[in-house]
Amino acid sequence: xxxxxxxxxxxxxxxxxxxxxxxxxxxxxxxxxxxxxxxxxxxxxxxxxxxxxxxxxxxxxxxxxxxxxxxxxxxxxxxxxxxxxxxxxxxxxxxxxxxxxxxxxxxxxxxxxxxxxxxxxxxxxxxxxxxxxxxxxxxxxxxxxxxxxxxxxxxxxxxxxxxxxxxxxxxxxxxxxxxxxxxxxxxxxxxxxxxxxxxxxxxxxxxxxxxxxxxxxxxxxxxxxxxxxxxxxxxxxxxxxxxxxxxxxxxxxxxxxxxxxxxxxxxxxxxxxxxxxxxxxxxxxxxxxxxxxxxxxxxxxxxxxxxxxxxxxxxxxxxxxxxxxxxxxxxxxxxxxxxxxxxxxxxxxxxxxxxxxxxxxxxxxxxxxxxxxxxxxxxxxxxxxxxxxxxxxxxxxxxxxxxxxxxxxxxxxxxxxxxxxxxxxxxxxxxxxxxxxxxxxxxxxxxxxxxxxx
Amino acid sequence: xxxxxxxxxxxxxxxxxxxxxxxxxxxxxxxxxxxxxxxxxxxxxxxxxxxxxxxxxxxxxxxxxxxxxxxxxxxxxxxxxxxxxxxxxxxxxxxxxxxxxxxxxxxxxxxxxxxxxxxxxxxxxxxxxxxxxxxxxxxxxxxxxxxxxxxxxxxxxxxxxxxxxxxxxxxxxxxxxxxxxxxxxxxxxxxxxxxxxxxxxxxxxxxxxxxxxxxxxxxxxxxxxxxxxxxxxxxxxxxxxxxxxxxxxxxxxxxxxxxxxxxxxxxxxxxxxxxxxxxxxxxxxxxxxxxxxxxxxxxxxxxxxxxxxxxxxxxxxxxxxxxxxxxxxxxxxxxxxxxxxxxxxxxxxxxxxxxxxxxxxxxxxxxxxxxxxxxxxxxxxxxxxxxxxxxxxxxxxxxxxxxxxxxxxxxxxxxxxxxxxxxxxxxxxxxxxxxxxxxxxxxxxxxxxxxxxxxx
Numbered sequence: 001x002x003x004x005x006x007x008x009x010x011x012x013x014x015x016x017x018x019x020x021x022x023x024x025x026x027x028x029x030x031x032x033x034x035x036x037x038x039x040x041x042x043x044x045x046x047x048x049x050x051x052x053x054x055x056x057x058x059x060x061x062x063x064x065x066x067x068x069x070x071x072x073x074x075x076x077x078x079x080x081x082x083x084x085x086x087x088x089x090x091x092x093x094x095x096x097x098x099x100x101x102x103x104x105x106x107x108x109x110x111x112x113x114x115x116x117x118x119x120x121x122x123x124x125x126x127x128x129x130x131x132x133x134x135x136x137x138x139x140x141x142x143x144x145x146x147x148x149x150x151x152x153x154x155x156x157x158x159x160x161x162x163x164x165x166x167x168x169x170x171x172x173x174x175x176x177x178x179x180x181x182x183x184x185x186x187x188x189x190x191x192x193x194x195x196x197x198x199x200x201x202x203x204x205x206x207x208x209x210x211x212x213x214x215x216x217x218x219x220x221x222x223x224x225x226x227x228x229x230x231x232x233x234x235x236x237x238x239x240x241x242x243x244x245x246x247x248x249x250x251x252x253x254x255x256x257x258x259x260x261x262x263x264x265x266x267x268x269x270x271x272x273x274x275x276x277x278x279x280x281x282x283x284x285x286x287x288x289x290x291x292x293x294x295x296x297x298x299x300x301x302x303x304x305x306x307x308x309x310x311x312x313x314x315x316x317x318x319x320x321x322x323x324x325x326x327x328x329x330x331x332x333x334x335x336x337x338x339x340x341x342x343x344x345x346x347x348x349x350x351x352x353x354x355x356x357x358x359x360x361x362x363x364x365x366x367x368x369x370x371x372x373x374x375x376x377x378x379x380x381x382x383x384x385x386x387x388x389x390x391x392x393x394x395x396x397x398x399x400x401x402x403x404x405x406x407x408x409x410x411x412x413x414x415x416x417x418x419x420x421x422x423x424x425x426x427x428x429x430x431x432x433x434x435x436x437x438x439x440x441x442x443x444x445x446x447x448x449x450x451x452x453x454x
Numbered sequence: 455x456x457x458x459x460x461x462x463x464x465x466x467x468x469x470x471x472x473x474x475x476x477x478x479x480x481x482x483x484x485x486x487x488x489x490x491x492x493x494x495x496x497x498x499x500x501x502x503x504x505x506x507x508x509x510x511x512x513x514x515x516x517x518x519x520x521x522x523x524x525x526x527x528x529x530x531x532x533x534x535x536x537x538x539x540x541x542x543x544x545x546x547x548x549x550x551x552x553x554x555x556x557x558x559x560x561x562x563x564x565x566x567x568x569x570x571x572x573x574x575x576x577x578x579x580x581x582x583x584x585x586x587x588x589x590x591x592x593x594x595x596x597x598x599x600x601x602x603x604x605x606x607x608x609x610x611x612x613x614x615x616x617x618x619x620x621x622x623x624x625x626x627x628x629x630x631x632x633x634x635x636x637x638x639x640x641x642x643x644x645x646x647x648x649x650x651x652x653x654x655x656x657x658x659x660x661x662x663x664x665x666x667x668x669x670x671x672x673x674x675x676x677x678x679x680x681x682x683x684x685x686x687x688x689x690x691x692x693x694x695x696x697x698x699x700x701x702x703x704x705x706x707x708x709x710x711x712x713x714x715x716x717x718x719x720x721x722x723x724x725x726x727x728x729x730x731x732x733x734x735x736x737x738x739x740x741x742x743x744x745x746x747x748x749x750x751x752x753x754x755x756x757x758x759x760x761x762x763x764x765x766x767x768x769x770x771x772x773x774x775x776x777x778x779x780x781x782x783x784x785x786x787x788x789x790x791x792x793x794x795x796x797x798x799x800x801x802x803x804x805x806x807x808x809x810x811x812x813x814x815x816x817x818x819x820x821x822x823x824x825x826x827x828x829x830x831x832x833x834x835x836x837x838x839x840x841x842x843x844x845x846x847x848x849x850x851x852x853x854x855x856x857x858x859x860x861x862x863x864x865x866x867x868x869x870x871x872x873x874x875x876x877x878x879x880x881x882x883x884x885x886x887x888x889x890x891x892x893x894x895x896x897x898x899x900x901x902x903x904x905x906x907x908x909x910x
Contacts, residue, residue, distance in 0.1 A: 007536050007539060007540055008539075009536075031516065031518050032492050032514075032516050033516070033532075033536060034514070034515050034516045034529045034530075034532045034533035034536060035487070035513050035514070035515070035516075035532060035533030035534060035535065035536030035537040035538075035540070036513070036516075036536055036537075036540070037495070037511050037512065037513050037514070037537070037540070038492055038496070038514070038516070039496070040492055040496060041492060041493040041496040041497060042491045042492050042493025042494075042496070043493075044491075044493055045493050045496070045497070060461065063552070064469060064552045064593075064594035064595040065462060065465050065467060065468070065469050065594060065598070066468065066469030066470075066471070066472070066494065066497070066498075066552075066594045067493075067497070068462070068465060069465045069467070069468050069469060070468070070469075070497035070498070070500070070501055071497075072464060072465070072848075073851070086851075087463060087464060088463065088464050088465060089461050089462070089463055090461060090462045090465060091460075091461055091462075092461065092462035092465070093595050094595050094596070095593075095595050095596055097595070098552070098556055098595050105460060108460040109460045109461035112459070112460055112461065113461055113463075127552075128490070128491055128517075128522075128551075128552060128553040128556075129552045129553060129556045129595070131522070132522060132553070132556050132557060133556065159490075159491035159492070159493045159494070159517075159553070160490075160491045160517035160518055160519065160521065160522050160553060161518075161519055162518070162519075377511075377540075378509055378511050378668065378670075379511075379540055379541075379668060379670055382667070382668030383668065386667060386668070397500050397503055397504060398496070398499055398500055398503060400503070400507075401503055401507060401508050401509040401510075402509055402668070404507070405508070405509060405664060405665045405668070405669075406664075406665055406666075406667075406668065407664055445664070446664055447664055447665060447666035448666060451664065452663075452664075453663065453664055453665055453666040454658075454662050454663030454664065454665065454673065
């Protein structure tokens with residue numbers, strides 16, 4: 001195989017675990033290297049994915065058409081009611097708007113769209129050129145909000161102003177403007193907000209249902225199956241539980257600071273982490289032992305059902321090798337544990353946006369020889385999956401063809417999944433999906449198994 | 455519901471740089487490169503992957519705040535160097551974005567500067583020759599994806615085409631069609647024994663076989679040396695109804711090198727296919743090969759067998775303007791009434807070209823609308839109550855909501871399998887489209903019948 005060099009300027013973002021002697025000081029939380037074909041998107045993408053599932057809000061992308069077109073109905077974030085989030089609205093700026101400014105077009109667009117769709121609020125996303133042409137979107141939002149009597153929230157998500165993580169921040173700042181504007185009347189003591197859960201394939205419903213079975217009141221889910229009125233009164237909850245560390249811890253911290261609401265970081269993937277997510281919350285409400293009892297009952301029932309099912313998969317999956325490349329590093333932890341429960345080994349663990357703590361954690365968890373990588377690209381990923389002889393790649397749409405081209409199984413653990421992978425039933429689905437792809441007989445024709453290549 | 459429409463709602467178009475990236479993917483050993491934010495490249499990659507199910511690597515100059523203030527020169531040069539090192543391309547297809555265009559980067563100047571660095575002795579990234587750099591201006595605040603597609607190919611011939619003694623060579627500019635269509639075109643030209651340059655040609659790069667190792671640039675695509683010869687060709691054939699000569703690659707070759715430009719609607723349907731094959735007969739002085747006579751005969755036979763299922767059915771067709779023109783002509787020749795011909799594009803020529811090709815279209819109730827989005831199309835659909843909706847996957851939601859049987863064609867097709875292998879062009883493509891249309895009607899009749907006929 002032709003040797004593929006790692007680009008100068010990227011060497012420090014890649015680490016291979018070899019004994020204890022290697023000093024571990026991975027470079028991360030930096031902008032992508034120009035020309036490196038990063039798998040990351042931009043600030044706008046970060047904001048858009050976080051806010052996208054709010055189903056009764058208008059999401060208006062202020063800029064030329066591309067940003068709105070590429071994010072139209074892009075995520076599998078489902079709603080139990082309104083589905084305004086599945087529509088795509090753009091001010092579709094043209095050359096003259098760029099020259100003379102887009103404020104008037106934005107203003108007119110908002111008035112018309114609000115009249116037409118009667119949303120509970122509106123999020124206005126700035127795209128790259130808004131930052132350049134100097135549109136005062138804050139002023140437009142304020143004016144429309146006054147005229148229409150709903151919150152109209154600017155999201156400062158100009159694509160070039162940082163990384164996807166900065167987009168998360170912009171989204172959290174917009175949400176924070178809503179938090180605290182509703183009545184908290186009637187919210188009980190044993191109440192939570194579920195943060196960083198986007199209800200892909202209905203996952204938030206599974207999680208919500210677990211907590212409700214434990215006797216806990218869910219005030220809001222942010223943002224999966226999200227509703228503006230719930231977000232506005234979310235400061236009435238006693239506890240925030242935060243999944244997807246990268247995207248919404250900021251909001252939890254802000255709510256802690258302003259409203260004194262503590263938060264817990266959790267993950268709903270895999271038996272171990274899912275159980276922990278329930279027990280941690282029960283422990284928080286330790287003055288009510290019934291909650292812990294209900295949690296134990298729930299976990300024992302679910303695990304009792306799930307465990308024997310997983311054993312069938314384990315027999316065949318044991319020893320298979322997986323490569324993980326996901327958006328946030330926190331998910332990688334859960335996936336490593338989930339794969340370990342069927343005795344699969346992780347040979348590559350990477351993320352688009354992990355921080356030093358994340359990567360240190362990954363290093364601790366992983367076996368010798370595992371490659372840890374920040375903000376990778378197709379050339380590197382393919383190099384490592386082949387070198388490490390992975391049987392499976394876990395990633396998103398952009399990673400999928402890399403796996404399939406090379407004759408490797410794939411599991412989509414990203415926005416487009418249509419089957420829930422969270423919770424106990426999600427764990428079953430996840431392992432089944434891994435099994436279906438890794439064990440498929442089609443790979444017998446792949447070049448790496450001796451088939452012909454092009 | 456008629457709606458006031460300042461904003462675009464559910465766009466029936468994509469942005470300019472997407473088309474450029476797709477077209478650049480059809481040049482051999484070429485990496486598309488977007489001068490702008492990281493997101494542009496990533497979104498467009500994701501979008502193309504959803505349709506083609508192939509790796510689509512697009513490099514980005516990855517603007518940050520400093521770049522936006524001080525200009526993109528440094529990032530662009532670094533990016534070109536890095537992509538050259540990692541991908542070893544022969545060509546870099548550089549397209550701009552709204553961001554780099556708005557800050558006013560002089561890309562040609564930056565490229566000259568970059569090349570000068572190496573002329574003055576800076577070591578090359580791989581010790582290999584510098585890749586050729588083709589620059590297309592594709593700000594997303596102008597036009598739509600189809601404009602970027604043509605702009606990239608015009609920039610390509612402008613960069614590469616050379617003058618020289620006339621050759622027995624045909625340039626074919628096929629427009630934005632599927633890899634299967636491109637393969638069919640190559641087969642046709644081979645069967646006519648016409649030496650040709652097909653530009654772009656992503657028939658293999660975006661629909662290829664499995665790999666033993668990662669191919670940084672998939673094999674296939676129009677070779678650079680072939681593109682150089684386009685200036686010496688005997689003629690260019692361009693499948694377009696609405697593209698102006700001054701935006702077209704064939705137009706450039708005609709103006710600069712005197713290569714005659716033959717434009718025609720995309721060959722969909724018997725009449726348009728006859729026109730295309732007739733032109734090939736004329737240019738090659740070769741009669742239609744028997745194989746295509748056979749394809750045509752089978753198609754005429756199929757028209758007869760299927761005509762009653764579809765006669766008088768009302769269809770809405772949408773997509774790029776050229777595709778809409780050709781599809782409308784095809785639908786008209788098989789007895790389907792196009793009640794709305796719609797495009798998100800806005801060349802200003804859609805109506806004129808449609809009426810030239812199908813003179814009675816408006817009298818028969820066919821509406822023609824350009825610059826529309828899917829909310830406009832849906833508003834029309836509620837009144838027009840069509841029997842069929844024909845276009846890309848973006849129409850699925852309105853098809854589902856309004857219960858209109860749906861036939862997927864063109865790009866993108868991301869809710870069905872095999873969009874890259876659909877045929878549209880020539881007798882073969884028409885046959886496939888005709889079968890699919892008839893079957894859609896039959897399926898609708900069968901599933902809505904209380905009896906459940908087993909012979910239809």
